[in-house]
Amino acid sequence: MGVIERKEREKELRSESIIDAAERIFFSKGFEHATMNDVAEEAELSKGALYLYFHSKNELCMAILQRSLHILKEIFEILRDDKNLNGIEKFPKLAELFITFAKEHPNHYDSLLSYREHRENCPATGKIIKSTIEENQNINRIISDIIKMGQVDKTIKKYIDADKLSLSLWGNFTGIMPSSILSEKVIPNFNPEDIIKYHFQLLLNAIST
Amino acid sequence: MGVIERKEREKELRSESIIDAAERIFFSKGFEHATMNDVAEEAELSKGALYLYFHSKNELCMAILQRSLHILKEIFEILRDDKNLNGIEKFPKLAELFITFAKEHPNHYDSLLSYREHRENCPATGKIIKSTIEENQNINRIISDIIKMGQVDKTIKKYIDADKLSLSLWGNFTGIMPSSILSEKVIPNFNPEDIIKYHFQLLLNAIST
DNA sequence: GACAAAATATGACCGTCGGTCACTTGGTGA
DNA sequence: TCACCAAGTGACCGACGGTCATATTTTGTC
Known part of the structure; x- marks a missing residue:
């Protein structure tokens, strides 16, 4: 009698479909101007029901942030597992892949940059917060692993x-790109892509054997 | 008859004292939980009067951000004008000074990290926005000048x-530190200070002659 | 199928807050 | 003395996040 399991699954599905709706609303109206009523309507639920799945508007945002991190994690995982590249070759690819991510998922990318405001208004105990932090750690671990692979194959200095x-x-x-927003259209020829790539180029010189 | 000038000065003073009050309120309660009534009370003014000086709560935040940038600019200016250090010696000092700033002005530092959310809700035409952007450009110019000084005195590679x-x-x-918030207390021995310094050390190797 | 209990969903309602505006105050210049 | 106008007031408005008494649906039991 897998009723409990089925309910669990359904609850999970509902939850995901609420996040789907929230993404559509938040991404199109912006966090401050989007309302929970909007989300409820988009999710074809009542407002009250939303609060059975998420404690607050901010927590709903954290759920979106978690998705963003998940997307990025999967992108980096593919790079890490690529057998055709050595460590140092993978290094600049990190920048390229991140830029691709920012271009292909501009809204999710954007959500990465505003986690602070939402985080601060969520109780640190929640399940969503926990798994978001976990996802963030996963990404750092992947990047770290790539560097270590370069040290094993001796393309990256071992004392790094x-x-x-x-x-x-x-x-x-998460720093260069957002700072570009404040500078945009003011600094001539400013291009965050170039800045990131340039930075990685400098670092490449510093770490490669 | 300098009445107009005096009025101008008084308006400026009022404006500054409102920002003073806003800092005390926002820094102690956090942006979301602080109310304009709080600020008005702290500034010993009515709420309506606040709106004679600032168009919105977000704009008031931008004014605080501008102060933060101003503080940081002055710190970097001193470094730039220091005659006892050459270019490459000033480079790691940038990191040290920024960390000092973050420690001595934690709230102002914090405001740097959340400019996005406020910026997006301010009309781009405002005087405050403009001067905030200008202050940001000033800082970038100072950093850039320091690097160029290193190129002139030949301690930094000229093709940088x-x-x-x-x-x-x-x-x-503005990126490494905030990411630490998400990771805090999860990654053992995580210390944003170390991270920034380490990063600068790597870059130092890459750019020094 | 009947029915009670439990889980899920509803939406009217509440308190609060950002922002407005008709009105008051007080300094200025004639 | 007085008309004028900038500066300041605070009651008020609409909107929103969040709640909760109530309604609906599903589940387990006989």
């Missing part, structure tokens, strides 16, 4: 601290 | 693109 570098690269991804 | 590097450094500052 892979964990630290992976964290600072992640910071790069 | 100072403008691009300055932008990516700025991205580093």
Whole structure:
């Protein structure tokens, strides 16, 4: 009698379809201007029902953020598992793949940049917060693994601290691009893509054997 | 008869004292939980009067952000004008000074990280937005100048693109630290300070002659 | 199939907040 | 003294996040 299991699955599906709806609404109206009524209508549910699945508007946003991280994780995983590239070759690919992600999923990319505001308004105990942090750690681990692979195949200097570098690269991804927003159209020929690639080029020189 | 000038000055003072009050309120309660009534009370004004000086809550936040940028600009200016250090010696100092800034002005530092959300809800035409962008450009110019000074005194490789590097450094500052918030207490021994310093060390190797 | 219990869903309702505006206050210049 | 106008007030409005008493649907039992 798998009733409980089925209910569990259905609950999961509902939850996902609410996130689907929330993405459509938040991405089109922006977080501040989107309302929970909008989301409820889009999800074909009542507002009250939303709160059976998510504790707050901010938590719903965290769920979207988690998806964004998941997409990015899968992209990086493919790179990590690519047998045709050595470590140092994979390094600049990280930047390229991130830029591709930002272009192909602009809204999800955007959600990455505003996690702070939502995080601060969510209780740190929630399941969603936990799994979001986990996903973030996964990404850092993948980047770190790629660097370590380069150290094993001797294309990356062995004394490089892979964990630290992976964290600072992640910071790069989520820092350079958003700073571009403040500078956009003001600095002539400003192109966040170029900046990231240039930065990776410099680092490449510093870490390759 | 400098009445108009005096009124201008008084208006400026009022404006500053409102920002003072807003800082106390926003920094203690957080943006979302702070209300305009709180700010009005703290500023010893009516709510309506606030709106004579700032168009919205978000614009008030941008004014705080501008202050943050101003503080940081002045810190970097001192470094730039220091005659006792050559270009490459100033480079790691950038990281140290930024970390100092983040420690000594944690709330202002915090405001740097959430400019996105406020920016998006401000009309791009406002005077405050404009001068905020200007302050941001100033900082990038200072960083860029420091790099160029290193190229003049031949301690930094001459083919380094100072403008691009300055932008990516700025991205580093506003990227690595915030990502630490998501990772905090999860990654053992995680210390954003170390990460930034390590990153600068790597770059130092890449750019020094 | 009948029925009680439990799970799920509803939407009217509440308190709060950002922002407005008709009105008051007080300094200015004639 | 007084008309004028910038500066300031605070009651008020619409909208929104979140709640909860109630209704509907599903489940387990006989």
